[in-house]
Amino acid sequence: MIISIRIMILLSVIGAFSVGCSNKSDPQPLAATCDVKMPPPAPPSEFCLTEAPLNPLAPAGIFQDPAYMSSADGQRMMECFAWETFIAYNWPAEPGCRGIPDTTAQLDATQKLSVLDTFKATYELFQPTNKDWDARSIAWEDPVPDTGSCGSPVVENASSAAPSMNQIVYQKSPAFLKNTSVIADQNGETVVYTVTINQDQFEYIRQNGFAEPKAYSFAGPSSTTTKVNFPANADSTTGYGSAELKTAWRVLSDDSECDSYVCRTAKVYDEDDSDCSEEILGLVGLHIARKVDYSPKWIWATFEHVNNTPPVDISDDDDTSYSFYSQSCAATVPDDCYSVAVAASPAEADYTCCANILMEVAFLGSPNQLTRLEPIPALADMNEMFQGVLAAHDSVLQNYFLVGAQWAKPDVPGTDAYDRPCNPNGAWRVPEPSDGTACYTQFPAHVRNAVIEGYNIANNTDGGQSLTDSCMNCHWATGIDGSFIWLSVMNDIYELD
Numbered sequence: 443m444i445i446s447i448r449i450m451i452l453l454s455v456i457g458a459f460s461v462g463c464s465n466k467s468d469p470q471p472l473a474a475t476c477d478v479k480m481p482p483p484a485p486p487s488e489f490c491l492t493e494a495p496l497n498p499l500a501p502a503g504i505f506q507d508p509a510y511m512s513s514a515d516g517q518r519m520m521e522c523f524a525w526e527t528f529i530a531y532n533w534p535a536e537p538g539c540r541g542i543p544d545t546t547a548q549l550d551a552t553q554k555l556s557v558l559d560t561f562k563a564t565y566e567l568f569q570p571t572n573k574d575w576d577a578r579s580i581a582w583e584d585p586v587p588d589t590g591s592c593g594s595p596v597v598e599n600a601s602s603a604a605p606s607m608n609q610i611v612y613q614k615s616p617a618f619l620k621n622t623s624v625i626a627d628q629n630g631e632t633v634v635y636t637v638t639i640n641q642d643q644f645e646y647i648r649q650n651g652f653a654e655p656k657a658y659s660f661a662g663p664s665s666t667t668t669k670v671n672f673p674a675n676a677d678s679t680t681g682y683g684s685a686e687l688k689t690a691w692r693v694l695s696d697d698s699e700c701d702s703y704v705c706r707t708a709k710v711y712d713e714d715d716s717d718c719s720e721e722i723l724g725l726v727g728l729h730i731a732r733k734v735d736y737s738p739k740w741i742w743a744t745f746e747h748v749n750n751t752p753p754v755d756i757s758d759d760d761d762t763s764y765s766f767y768s769q770s771c772a773a774t775v776p777d778d779c780y781s782v783a784v785a786a787s788p789a790e791a792d793y794t795c796c797a798n799i800l801m802e803v804a805f806l807g808s809p810n811q812l813t814r815l816e817p818i819p820a821l822a823d824m825n826e827m828f829q830g831v832l833a834a835h836d837s838v839l840q841n842y843f844l845v846g847a848q849w850a851k852p853d854v855p856g857t858d859a860y861d862r863p864c865n866p867n868g869a870w871r872v873p874e875p876s877d878g879t880a881c882y883t884q885f886p887a888h889v890r891n892a893v894i895e896g897y898n899i900a901n902n903t904d905g906g907q908s909l910t911d912s913c914m915n916c917h918w919a920t921g922i923d924g925s926f927i928w929l930s931v932m933n934d935i936y937e938l939d
């Protein structure tokens with residue numbers, strides 16, 4: 443039985459409507475009049491040893507080949523790069539422009555449209571159901587289109603605590619299972635997602651004809667002559683290299699939580715009746731994948747909000763109100779969660795208290811109990827250093843942390859070891875390399891964003907659970923040059939006509 447769920451849509455302040463009330467956000471016409479050129483990137487990241495730089499420009503890449511470093515040094519360099527990118531992408535955007543930070547703005551307590559709000563939503567470039575769609579004629583600077591079943595992508599009367607976004611949140615699937623795997627917070631509200639790309643990835647896809655409606659399927663471009671190879675920074679249009687993002691949002695009841703969340707007002711798209719409702723959303727998860735020189739397997743960073751789930755070693759007197767975990771539920775957890783995990787149809791009461799159990803569509807509206815399972819792989823001092831600087835600026839970004847930044851280290855420096863992982867993991871694992879085959883190690887071995895890959899875990903017969911998968915393993919096992927963009931656009935379609 444297929445029961446459909448709501449798809450949600452986020453839209454942004456791009457209209458030229460007038461705002462009479464001082465607590466309303468200023469309208470920001472998007473891409474109507476951008477006369478600012480994309481500034482070149484910041485110098486490559488080093489190690490963030492003693493300071494957490496707040497730079498509006500993302501780093502060009504990493505400054506040394508991690509093949510020749512210890513894994514500890516490599517990890518520090520990648521995490522420094524991940525945090526610097528997070529800051530730059532969350533920097534207030536240059537009004538009217540796309541992907542360009544306002545370098546005169548500061549990070550402070552004000553909620554403003556940020557650079558990542560202005561990246562290209564996939565539906566702006568891909569319209570798989572429209573056979574006449576001419577993707578080559580789409581320009582990076584084009585404003586977000588205001589056609590489609592939700593009309594103009596503007597939420598009027600958005601509060602300044604939650605300015606309106608400029609793109610549609612049309613994804614409801616945590617990873618890839620669409621209707622069958624939905625994550626809900628403790629209020630039973632479904633988490634919603636967006637997938638966006640930066641200018642370098644956009645130009646590469648567009649110019650190669652990889653977004654023309656007949657040129658691709660779920661499995662990527664159908665061309666047998668052109669192999670997809672997304673540009674890293676040195677050979678890209680802007681010097682930043684390809685980037686793709688996935689954002690995850692909770693539906694908030696009002697804007698009172700916006701002093702601790704990146705908040706946006708949104709229109710919510712219901713796939714069944716092709717209609718929209720307006721919601722206030724709080725950012726709970728953010729995936730950032732960037733392809734840069736020295737890291738052809740991309741760098742896979744993921745961030746979460748501090749109140750998503752407790753740490754693995756939650757103390758008995760922790761009374762934090764977690765969005766995806768209930769302490770009272772944990773006290774009455776059923777004895778046999780393994781049976782619940784593998785049952786065809788678990789009872790609703792069991793399923794809501796057993797941790798990390800795949801949501802039954804019949805129980806939509808019930809909360810998920812999500813746990814972290816392993817200590818956070820990212821360096822604690824790196825997170826504390828950046829959070830401290832962000833707190834000093836009174837920015838809501840202080841409430842986010844880096845879960846991990848996964849990268850590839852070749853086992854034999856100087857060889858082309860990037861064909862396969864030495865330590866494959868996850869459900870779609872490729873076989874281990876035979877002796878003597880050059881390979882790369884995935885560091886850290888496991889990375890999971892609890893509110894995106896909540897169910898990507900193993901249920902062990904003794905009732906325990908463990909992390910088994912990782913960003914790189916899954917994306918490289920079946921993705922196209924590591925990307926699932928084509929699968930994503932075929933799965934979650936938002937039609938503009």
Ligand code: HEC
Pocket residue numbers: 613615616617618637638686687688729730731742743744889890891895898911912913914916917924925926927928929930933
């Ligand atoms: C079990 C497989 C799996 C794992 C593990 C996984 N992903 Fe994905 N990811 C997908 C699929 C499938 C999509 C496309 C469908 C969608 O967007 O929902 C996707 C989408 C994305 C996107 C949007 C762009 C794109 O390629 O479609 C980003 C960015 C991303 N993932 C990053 C990550 C990061 C970072 C991690 C690790 C923290 C991760 N993923 C873990 C399967 C996975």
